[in-house]
Amino acid sequence: GHKRMKNVLKAWIASHTNLVYWQGLDSLCAPFVYLNFNNEALAYASLSAFIPKYLNNFFLKDNSLIINEYLAVFSHLIAFHHPDLSNRLETIGFIPDLYAIPWFLTVFAHVFPLNKIFHLWDMLLLGGSSFPLCIGVAILTQLKALLLKADFNECILLFSELPEIDIERCVRDSIDIFASTPRSCTYREHASDLTNYQINNDLV
Structure with a gap:
């Protein structure tokens, strides 16, 4: 498994010469290798299609502008949906x-086990490039009661060992957040053009 993942990552880096390996790329690659264990080419193709949509330019050598913009939009979303939590x-x-950087840089693959990632990404793939931001807000929604009472050090501890997240609720909350967020709130200058997807109304 490790050798296959290494092959896929090497192929991706070799074919995307303007991008570099950032810590967490292996976590991002793992679900595709697992699902296409005997087909490295398909795992590579899946990774190559996924990154431009959800992580456009995240793997540039200097990705500070992209990361900073993404986190600024995330902060706005928290304030929009949970002003009390944002203020706290x-x-x-x-x-x-x-x-939140490991969350978004790996689209939560660094945070959740594979079985939860498959469930989360099944929904993610129906949404636009801003959907990971909505998942982030959904995680904070579950932790809100704890976070409102926590001081800085307690928050650091809480996120170093993230409590058990109900993935079903996380998916439902993400859909609600995605559906109730004005597009202007999630606009990003550095987003990919491959973003104009809406979650099917049947799912909302």
Whole structure:
């Protein structure tokens, strides 16, 4: 398995010369290798299609502009859906830079086990490039009661060992957040053009 993943990653890096390996790319690759264990070419093709849609330019050598914009939009989304939580986290200085970068850089593959990732990504693939942001807000929704009472150090501890997240609820909440968020709230200058997907009304 490790050799197959290494082959897929080497092929991806070799064919995307403007991009570089960032820590977490192996976590992002793992679901595709697992699902296409005997077909490295398909695993590579899946990874190559996934990254431009959800992680456009995240793997540039200098990705600071892209990451900063993404986290700024995430902060706006938290404030839009949970102003009390946003205010609390801002007051204690617990900003998304401290916990959310591994979430978004790996589209949560670094956070959740594979069985949960498959369930989450099944829904993700129906949504636009902003859907990972909605998943992030959905995770905070589940942790909200704890976070509102926590100080800075307790927040750091909480996110270093993330409590059990109900993935079914996370998916449902993500859909609701996606559906109730004005598009202007999730606009990103650095987003891919491959973003104009809407979740089917049957799912909302």
